[in-house]
Amino acid sequence: MINISILGGSGYAGGEIIRILLNHPQVKIQQVTSRKFAGREVSLVHPNLRKLTDLTFIHPEKLSDCDLLFVALPNGDSMGIMKDLQKKAKKIIDLGADFRLHDAKTFTHWYQKEHLASTLLPKFVYGITELHRADLKKASFVACAGCEATVSILTLYPLIKHKIIKEKVIIDAKMSSSQAGMSPSLSTHHPERAGVVRSYMPSGHRHTAEIEQELSVFNKLEVAISATAIDMVRGLLVTIHTIPKDGMEEKDVWKAYRAEYKGEPFIRIVKELQGIYRYPEPKILQGTNFCDIGFELDKATNRLVLIGAIDNLVKGTAGQAVQSMNVMYGFKETTGLMFPGLHPI
Numbered sequence: 001m002i003n004i005s006i007l008g009g010s011g012y013a014g015g016e017i018i019r020i021l022l023n024h025p026q027v028k029i030q031q032v033t034s035r036k037f038a039g040r041e042v043s044l045v046h047p048n049l050r051k052l053t054d055l056t057f058i059h060p061e062k063l064s065d066c067d068l069l070f071v072a073l074p075n076g077d078s079m080g081i082m083k084d085l086q087k088k089a090k091k092i093i094d095l096g097a098d099f100r101l102h103d104a105k106t107f108t109h110w111y112q113k114e115h116l117a118s119t120l121l122p123k124f125v126y127g128i129t130e131l132h133r134a135d136l137k138k139a140s141f142v143a144c145a146g147c148e149a150t151v152s153i154l155t156l157y158p159l160i161k162h163k164i165i166k167e168k169v170i171i172d173a174k175m176s177s178s179q180a181g182m183s184p185s186l187s188t189h190h191p192e193r194a195g196v197v198r199s200y201m202p203s204g205h206r207h208t209a210e211i212e213q214e215l216s217v218f219n220k221l222e223v224a225i226s227a228t229a230i231d232m233v234r235g236l237l238v239t240i241h242t243i244p245k246d247g248m249e250e251k252d253v254w255k256a257y258r259a260e261y262k263g264e265p266f267i268r269i270v271k272e273l274q275g276i277y278r279y280p281e282p283k284i285l286q287g288t289n290f291c292d293i294g295f296e297l298d299k300a301t302n303r304l305v306l307i308g309a310i311d312n313l314v315k316g317t318a319g320q321a322v323q324s325m326n327v328m329y330g331f332k333e334t335t336g337l338m339f340p341g342l343h344p345i
């Protein structure tokens with residue numbers, strides 16, 4: 001049994017860690033922080049947890065030592081305090097962006113600020129288990145991937161590794177509102193956000209850097225993301241347009257996915273000939289740790305279209321973090337993570 005605490009437990013990602021870990025037999029949740037809600041019940045902010053926990057929030061200043069600390073603060077807030085946090089916990093899993101990129105200069109380029117703890121960057125393992133399982137087994141510090149990066153990397157990696165793609169990767173991401181976190185702003189205000197199909201970032205998305213970092217190990221390809229905010233609370237869908245190498249057939253794509261994902265518990269190749277759910281769809285992944293991947297080879301236009309879907313708050317962050325934890329501690333990798341989702345929803 002390990003004692004874990006959550007820094008930033010009143011946020012959307014923190015709430016999902018609590019939900020998942022309340023059903024984890026090898027974990028005890030020791031403390032959960034919030035400055036705004038210190039002293040109040042966790043279920044006040046996360047009402048889905050009523051009668052499942054009597055935890056109350058504590059102020060971050062009262063954080064005690066624990067075995068593993070989940071850090072679920074807004075991007076940019078963990079690097080300044082990471083050295084102090086490492087005195088409180090032997091192992092740390094950071095859900096934010098601060099330690100995802102190995103190179104401080106690349107971080108500064110994409111995040112427009114100096115890195116405050118660049119000497120710690122080499123200590124962090126990038127938290128996508130499917131790519132870094134062996135390193136995670138030995139890791140003390142993990143940086144979970146961004147949600148667009150997670151679904152894009154998982155969808156692309158076998159095809160890039162097996163050299164199916166010739167050039168250019170254009171990722172069209174459809175984003176949900178929970179990706180923005182719990183703090184309200186004008187752009188998340190209901191009258192402005194409801195009903196939108198809004199081009200949020202047609203170019204220059206920061207997750208490009210993570211995708212390039214992880215995939216250029218296999219093959220250097222130009223990657224571009226266009227992100228669009230749509231009217232959905234949870235979930236993330238990427239449609240990725242690529243040009244396949246000459247002579248590629250669908251069986252080559254199947255082969256690459258099977259080679260990498262045959263034994264992966266959370267990756268499902270979804271390509272049905274019948275029914276309404278023929279391709280991946282975020283709606284039926286809500287609350288689950290699955291990443292569904294589909295594809296279509298369009299010979300007429302020489303395009304290989306890839307489709308990936310996740311729940312941004314689970315496989316895209318909190319579930320991914322728990323999966324990493326399970327690997328780090330040698331627990332069964334799927335523990336706490338096998339919720340199958342709901343249908344209809």
Ligand SMILES: NC(=O)c1ccc[n+]([C@@H]2O[C@H](COP(=O)([O-])OP(=O)(O)OC[C@H]3O[C@@H](n4cnc5c(N)ncnc54)[C@H](OP(=O)(O)O)[C@@H]3O)[C@@H](O)[C@H]2O)c1
Binds near residue numbers: 013034036316
């Ligand atoms: N939302 C997603 O879909 C998603 C997906 C992938 C990755 N992530 C990552 O997960 C992290 C958390 O995201 P989120 O969406 O859960 O954010 P959020 O809903 O805004 O929650 C942030 C949490 O941090 C606390 N906090 C904020 N500033 C703090 C500070 N200076 N010191 C201590 N606590 C502070 C907040 O509570 P108090 O203000 O009350 O202290 C709250 O509990 C982010 O780094 C994000 O990149 C999120």
